[in-house]
Amino acid sequence: MLDILNKINHPSDLNDLSIDNLEKLSEEIREVLLQKLSKNGGHFGPNFGMVEAIIAMHYVFESPKDKFVFDVSHQSYTHKILTGRKEGFIEEKSYKTVSGYTNPEESEHDFFNVGHTSTSISLASGLAKARDLKKEDYNVVAVIGDGSLSGGEALEGLNFAGSELNSNFIIIVNDNQQSIAENHGGLYKNLDELRETNGQASNNLFKAMGLDYIYEADGNNIEKMIELFQKIKDIDHPIVVHINTKKGKGYKLAEENKESWHWTLPFDSETGKVTVNFGNTESYADLTAKFLLDKMKKDNTVVAVTPAMPMTIGFGIERRQEAGEQFVDVGIAEEHAVALVSGIAKNGGKPVLGTNATFIQRSYDQISQDLCINSNPATIVLNYTSVTGLTDVTHLGIFTIAAFSNIPNLVLLAPTNKVEYFAMLDWSIEQQEHPVMILMPGNGVINDGREAEKDYSNIINKFKVEEEGSKVAILGLGDFYQIGEAASKIVEDKLGFKPTLINPRFASGVDKELLEDLKQNHELVITLEDGILRGGFGESIASFYGDSDMKVKNYGLEKEFYDRYNPNQLLDELGITPEKIVNYIESMIK
């Protein structure tokens, strides 16, 4: 029974409600969230912890005239429910009508499509600056939490707000004592002290940044949150509103195990057990952790580093403890993580940095300057690099090859099966010449009997001919190798000749010698890559052959911000299926 929620179609509908009914509303919202998330999956803990604060925000402020910017925006479900999008949470058939993040295309109450961390203060300060230039008058509110404060952009934003904005600006720091995993960094000790002293501790980080500050211990109490927001509404200068909330509040399992319940797959709401069964399939994340732990035991200079994404390389709590000082979670701080591993490598350590492909974008300059100009032998392992990975527009891994293959000295490896992935990882850790980035395949852990090299040092940028043939050469990069392999077999069956099948291995180089050799008995080269074409691998092959008679066809994704797409359908539309590739080959080969 959603007695209260049924009447809420706009935030202004909250104004008539008593505190009792607002509290009842928070229960109904949790009921709706539990129902949807148990069936659909999604961010759990962040949303359960922020129900009261967001109700109070909409009660006190006047959205969209007053403007809210949510960091990562993974905690904005209650905001969506209150701003005309409740059907997307209540009705199962409408679940997919709302995205998991704020989205200006959905509502005038959302200002940015956001999915990366630590951006809300800076984005919101832009809204405030434009307001001031236009001599307008309203509140601008940034919400930040879940470990995002340690990200450089957030700290830059705090520093800016602390002296350069001399007008209304409200930063709500949602302190739930947690990142995805536990928090890391000195500033979280400061938040602890502030909580313990009810906001009175000396050496207040926010005051040190030049900001006004106020603390509320009971961030899950609607009445107190309303009082707090009423107090600071229309304030004439920037202020940090530090609120203490409970992540996962209202669902016992989530309160008790905050890391597991940060984001969840569909689950049984009675038992909390995940209802999706992937069987006993191997995962690269899990295998990587096992491999690294084994290496760590034999060599105390091997160290895994992650910017708050330990599970990306399979390091759950127990494995982190097992690794001890050989596992370093730097918190949300991708720039620092890259510089750190460069320093470790320079001083004789063997660091492996693991995170999601979409987040490593935050350290483009550090990879170029701190790492690659110095050619320090650190390893970066990336998960979710594939079109089949995360499909939200803010989390795409398909830009990785284009973004990083232009950086000199970086060896960008695209393994094609399990044996090759671990051979490359092992080589990378042990060698002392090259910064290396390894793309975890996105098409499952493949055991196909193909063997790999033990040592890549003398074959940098050398492609491997897996099957010798003629007329057509197929370069299947990384996890698109198998598409090339399948196309190759069909060509043999259907067109009566055997193409050459090549595993380029190196996404960052061009094997000029091999490409030159292909001219002898090939007329068409096909490239396949799991990423956008623009700036990617295939274009460099097309350029190599540009003024020769060799024909080149590049297969890959368009330069586009795809959003919540069906990967197989997209690949089919782009002609990236074995059958369509063979049809193309047939049309080209007379």
Next chain:
Amino acid sequence: MLDILNKINHPSDLNDLSIDNLEKLSEEIREVLLQKLSKNGGHFGPNFGMVEAIIAMHYVFESPKDKFVFDVSHQSYTHKILTGRKEGFIEEKSYKTVSGYTNPEESEHDFFNVGHTSTSISLASGLAKARDLKKEDYNVVAVIGDGSLSGGEALEGLNFAGSELNSNFIIIVNDNQQSIAENHGGLYKNLDELRETNGQASNNLFKAMGLDYIYEADGNNIEKMIELFQKIKDIDHPIVVHINTKKGKGYKLAEENKESWHWTLPFDSETGKVTVNFGNTESYADLTAKFLLDKMKKDNTVVAVTPAMPMTIGFGIERRQEAGEQFVDVGIAEEHAVALVSGIAKNGGKPVLGTNATFIQRSYDQISQDLCINSNPATIVLNYTSVTGLTDVTHLGIFTIAAFSNIPNLVLLAPTNKVEYFAMLDWSIEQQEHPVMILMPGNGVINDGREAEKDYSNIINKFKVEEEGSKVAILGLGDFYQIGEAASKIVEDKLGFKPTLINPRFASGVDKELLEDLKQNHELVITLEDGILRGGFGESIASFYGDSDMKVKNYGLEKEFYDRYNPNQLLDELGITPEKIVNYIESMIK
């Protein structure tokens, strides 16, 4: 007379000197620096301010066993002089033997090739972490100053050091009350308070980050600096050593005008007047400031934003004052700057972000996520984008096209003369659809009579045919257009036909219609771009024509970290001269 300096060939040679002689040494070093910088140019203020502190560092610590990491490393000249490289400062013929930054290839006392800001804490913490894993025992010292603390990477590093490193780690904060221009950001108010209270102020930023802290007011007093460093040498935990120094110390003009003397061209050491005469040539930086100031007066929503690089777009002190709240220096904080302009644009302002090309790399992810996913109409103007610009390996602009042309929605404009540059800038500021990045030409302000469009909105990614011809089409992108133009004229004279000359204008797109049309009466397409080929513009043209009969030749730079090169010589080696291009054309056209 360099009586003392003549005896110093290794830092250990300092150990026998009295305080008096160390002070005499500091005078001799300033004499040497003044001599070299007046003839050669370079970073002035940062080096003059740090002479005593660096002498004291080398007196107390034992380099290279104890390891120093200098931020930006533009203040490391005294360190170089003391570590066996004094000839590079004393002997005019040896000036070029030392780079302007630390460089491991020069000396075992240098650990990183550094030129971007805010990296020293993170890099040094990597050295410290490796030391701990290897159970070694020595001091690791990071030096940071000149406004670098506000950079996200530095703040991430402080936060990490404040809780995750539980061993020796020394961060020297060189507080000279200045960035390149004045400091911006709340944390600098905190440094002011700490100086005013001799380090005793409440809300100490460093303590709030979890760090131990000590202050020394007289950072230019060798004796006090020695005492200070002796006190904290071999400390068993991370500490911030906050020292107050005078930027430009010892040269009156530099003490009085810190901004002008941060970096200087060669000058007369008596008068301080720059001795290089560029004549009355126009500069894009200067013209851009005039243009923007004019716009600002007509429209109070126009706002220029810079991450501590105001001169990049011609905003000296007077112009900054004239612009008032319509000029925002966010301090060294590139990530924040991009998010800020995205927010300003979202809320109806017209922001123009100006900086050097090499520094915008620090905000790859913010340009992708905060700006381009949201398609907010902010303008980014970049200086030093060309191979002819800054030639230190750490400051190259030649990666810009490759790094950013892979980001969807970003309109990357490469103007070819003055009229076109300002037409593009004006359009970009007024339009409301696209994030835009504009590359300032690196070949001077060219007035060649060619006109530009008033409105680019309906011709996004449309190339312009400047001269209609046949057989060969030359696509001269941005400031390489003139090379194409010259080659085209030679072809006409020498080979007897007129090539088609194309100004692509958009580095981020491919004009498929035009390229398709060219097939009718052209057999060869030449692309020219002022940047690396890998991931750049030309490769996308080669890919377009990959399976057609059109031959394509891409001219551009190799994917390489060039260092202190001669641009003209490099271009000649790469065949990027009108004559060599014509020779190639002749070889291809029968």
